[in-house]
Amino acid sequence: MKAILDVILLALNLYVWILIVSAILSWLIAFNVVNTRNQVVATIWDFLYRITEPVLRPIRNVLPNMGGIDLSPIVVLLLIFLIQRVIVLYLYPNVF
Numbered sequence: 604m605k606a607i608l609d610v611i612l613l614a615l616n617l618y619v620w621i622l623i624v625s626a627i628l629s630w631l632i633a634f635n636v637v638n639t640r641n642q643v644v645a646t647i648w649d650f651l652y653r654i655t656e657p658v659l660r661p662i663r664n665v666l667p668n669m670g671g672i673d674l675s676p677i678v679v680l681l682l683i684f685l686i687q688r689v690i691v692l693y694l695y696p697n698v699f
Contacts, residue, residue: 604698608690615683625651626676 628648631637639645655676662675 605695608695608698612687612690615687619680619683621651621654622676622680625655 628637628644628651632639632644632648637644639648658679659673659675662678663673666674666678
């Protein structure tokens with residue numbers, strides 16, 4: 604059972620990094636630092652969008668419109684950190 608919890612923690616940690624990379628790439632695209640006409644950048648952006656958008660879209664629908672600021676990645680990160688803490692502090696010690 605500890606192995607399953609380790610895999611869940613690893614997957615959550617990987618998703619945190621995917622969210623961070625997605626946010627940074629969106630800023631780079633918004634400020635025209637990188638160009639989406641580049642095939643490599645377009646492929647990476649499409650992959651990151653497809654991975655993060657199903658989680659971020661429902662949170663965007665619940666949050667009020669903040670203008671140009673998207674707070675949904677921060678909410679998802681906080682939820683992931685909460686899940687990780689619950690696993691580490693409450694579930695992991697009680698598993699044999």
